[in-house]
Amino acid sequence: MPLIRARHRLAGLLLALACLPALAAGxxxxxxxxxxxxxxxxxxxxxxxxxxxxxxxxxxxxxxxxxxxxxxxxxxxxxxxxxxxxxxxxxxxxxxxxxxxxxxxxxxxxRRHHVLYGRRGQQVGTPDQLAGRRVAVQFGGMAWEWLINEQANAVLRPMNDEAAALVAVAAGNADFALLPSDIAERALAAGDLGDIQPVSPPWLERxxxxxxxxxxxxxxxxxxxxxxxxxxxxxxxxxxxxxLQPAAAKVAKARPLPVWLPVVPVALVLLGGVVFLLRRNAAAGRD
The missing domain is CATH 3.40.190.10 (Periplasmic binding protein-like II)
Incomplete structure (x- = not known):
């Protein structure tokens, strides 16, 4: 029996030693x-x-x-x-x-999607309408791959990042920009990009x-x-x-109207009445 217990202890010790590298590993x-x-x-x-x-x-x-x-x-x-x-x-x-x-x-x-952005008044329903048009996209991005695969025949303007595509449209270096809608909306809210707005339905939902x-x-x-x-x-x-949730829009608090402002219309009416009576009395005196 002592020999069996010794063997069990030895087996347990060997098992513990075998586990040490895994336990020590970070x-x-x-x-x-x-x-x-x-x-x-x-x-x-x-x-x-x-x-x-x-x-x-x-x-x-x-x-x-x-x-x-x-x-x-x-x-x-x-x-x-x-x-x-x-x-x-x-x-x-x-x-x-x-x-x-x-x-x-x-x-x-x-789950996200892309949208095409352009100037106010433009509308694009399908990728084939982009044939011959300059479209700014991130180089190697999802929009870049998709427009090539769709054979839209657009003239691609590669950008280093997504938001730069919007700047290219605002500067007149591209007709449209195709990028994820959430990134575009944040960029539009953060910078002065003129009349750039969505001009297509959601594309590329992935x-x-x-x-x-x-x-x-x-x-x-x-x-x-x-x-x-x-x-x-x-x-x-x-x-x-x-x-990812957009910050709540800060609604400017309207300034309270001066307490005397509602009285102004009444005062103007009374003043007009006084002027009218004075003029009528003056006219009667001349008669």
């Missing part, structure tokens, strides 16, 4: 790519720190799944190439059939998810589990409220 490093100017989803703040809804979502997932996200932002087209070649592990983006051939995807956590390096299929399961956890806890809804 969170799994995760390289997350993005665009430095994609407000409010992901961007670099003035101090160079990563900010935005996508950053907050990934950070919440990381707490659930013991991940250590490190954010690397850069030019969008190059960032997609880096993801495809394994230089980054995940990038938040719209889901499309073309992109599904290049990347794996987590479960979606948003899921929004984390694109994943195709060589890391196990990461999809980790992200899905984390997303499911923060959805169930209400954390995802809270982050949407914090980052």
């Amino acid at each position: 969170p799994t490093a995760l390289r997350v790519g993005g665009d430095p100017n994609y407000r409010p989803y992901h961007y670099l703040a003035e101090d160079g720190s990563p900010q935005g809804f996508d950053v907050a979502v990934m950070s919440a997932i990381a707490r659930e799944r013991r991940l250590d996200p490190r954010f690397e932002f850069g030019e969008w087209g190059r960032m997609l190439n880096r993801l495809e070649h394994g230089e980054v592990d995940a990038v938040p983006m719209f889901v499309s059939e073309d992109r599904a051939l290049r990347f794996r995807f987590s479960r979606p956590f948003l 899921n929004y998810a984390f694109g994943v390096n195709p060589a890391r299929p196990e990461l999809v399961a980790e992200l899905d589990a984390g997303l499911q956890a923060i959805e169930a806890s209400g954390e995802l809804a809270r982050l949407q409220q914090q980052w």
Whole structure:
């Protein structure tokens, strides 16, 4: 019996030693790519720190799944190439059939769409109406891919970021800009872009998810589990409220009317009556 107990203790000790590396290992490093100017989803703040809804979502997932996200932002087209070649592990983006051939995807956590923007009075119903027209889009973005696939024969004006497409229209360097409606509306509210407004129905309604390096299929399961956890806890809804809900419009309080203002019309009527009587009396005196 003592020999059996000794063997059991030895087996337990060996098992504990085998588990030590896993216990000692820290969170799994995760390289997350993005665009430095994609407000409010992901961007670099003035101090160079990563900010935005996508950053907050990934950070919440990381707490659930013991991940250590490190954010690397850069030019969008190059960032997609880096993801495809394994230089980054995940990038938040719209889901499309073309992109599904290049990347794996987590479960979606948003549904978004694009809208065409132009000058007041213009209306465009279908992409074929853009033939020969200059359309500003982000290079390598969803709108860029879609217009090429749709063979709209538009003259594409590539921009470094989505909001710059609106500036191109305002400056007369493009006839239209095609970009996500939520980003466009924030940019229009923040800057003086003249009479730029939506000129098409919603286009390109797509899921929004984390694109994943195709060589890391196990990461999809980790992200899905984390997303499911923060959805169930209400954390995802809270982050949407914090980052994506437009700020309530500040309604200017009307100044109270002076207390004497309602008396003015009455006083004017009385004054007019007095003037009329004086003139009539003067006329009677002359007679």
